[in-house]
Amino acid sequence: MVSIAAVLGVAAVALGMVLIPGPNMFYLVSRTLTQDRRAGFVSLTGTAAGFLVYLLATIAGLVTIFTLVPVAYTALKLAGAIYLLFLAWQAFRPGGDSPFSPRPSEPKSYRELFVMGLVTNLLNPKIAIFYVSLLPQFLDPAAGHIVAQSLILGLTQIAIALTVNGAIIACAGALSTFLRKRPRWMRAQRAVMGTALAGFAIRMALDPSKAGA
Numbered sequence: 001m002v003s004i005a006a007v008l009g010v011a012a013v014a015l016g017m018v019l020i021p022g023p024n025m026f027y028l029v030s031r032t033l034t035q036d037r038r039a040g041f042v043s044l045t046g047t048a049a050g051f052l053v054y055l056l057a058t059i060a061g062l063v064t065i066f067t068l069v070p071v072a073y074t075a076l077k078l079a080g081a082i083y084l085l086f087l088a089w090q091a092f093r094p095g096g097d098s099p100f101s102p103r104p105s106e107p108k109s110y111r112e113l114f115v116m117g118l119v120t121n122l123l124n125p126k127i128a129i130f131y132v133s134l135l136p137q138f139l140d141p142a143a144g145h146i147v148a149q150s151l152i153l154g155l156t157q158i159a160i161a162l163t164v165n166g167a168i169i170a171c172a173g174a175l176s177t178f179l180r181k182r183p184r185w186m187r188a189q190r191a192v193m194g195t196a197l198a199g200f201a202i203r204m205a206l207d208p209s210k211a212g213a
Contacts, residue, residue, distance in 0.1 A: 002149040006138040010153045013134060014160040016196050023124045027117065028165055032172040035107050040169035042110045046117025048162055053122065055154035058131040059147050081201045088198035092191065130157065 018025070024047055032040030108116065121127055131154070139149050168175065 001145060002138075002152045003140070006140075006149075006153060007156055010135070010138050010156050011160055012196070013130070014157040015164065017126055017130065018161045018164045020194070022126050023120050024127070024161075024165065025168065027120045028169055029172050029176075031108075031113060031116075032169050033176060037169060037172070039108070039110075039113055040172065041166070042113040043117035044162065044165055044169060046114040046119075047121045047165065048158065049114075050118045050121025050124075051127070051154075051158045051161065053118075054127060054131040055151070055158070058135060058154065059150045085198060085201045088194040088201065092194045 028040050028043055028047065031043045135150065135153055135157070138153055139146060
């Protein structure tokens with residue numbers, strides 16, 4: 001079965017990814033600030049549905065990949081490390097936009113909010129690459145039960161993402177005011193998470209054993 005180290009590894013990567021502003025954060029914060037907190041949480045349910053779609057599709061695909069093409073594990077490992085380095089660069093690069101300064105937009109119905117949250121997540125490159133390239137690195141084909149391992153690790157990522165995004169939605173107004181007055185805090189947060197992701201990527205690429213072991 002899945003190891004504690006693998007669960008902690010996925011949790012660390014998921015935390016780093018969710019704290020770096022991306023399409024999901026921009027959408028959820030924008031909806032919350034321009035409409036209301038309930039709209040943000042309805043949008044988050046759509047985001048959660050998007051995670052589940054990716055997780056189920058990944059589980060089905062991974063069983064086939066590891067059965068027919070064992071060498072794919074190494075390729076996915078390197079691709080995942082490269083993408084983590086890309087995310088780290090995104091965090092460090094100057095002039096990054098803040099999700100807490102959204103543009104005005106028209107109110108949407110709850111159905112529209114759910115669908116937009118779902119679509120935003122399905123089109124989010126961070127989430128797509130996490131499930132395609134990063135999640136497989138924490139699986140151990142020799143331990144068997146790939147479906148169970150994938151389900152546990154995927155639900156770990158979903159729990160981290162929903163918890164952090166839920167907290168951001170709940171505090172969006174206060175955070176927006178705080179960060180507008182203290183832009184250095186956002187830069188510091190991006191630098192810390194960028195450093196963590198870069199370190200994880202280097203460890204992942206250089207470790208000759210199974211990532212997350």
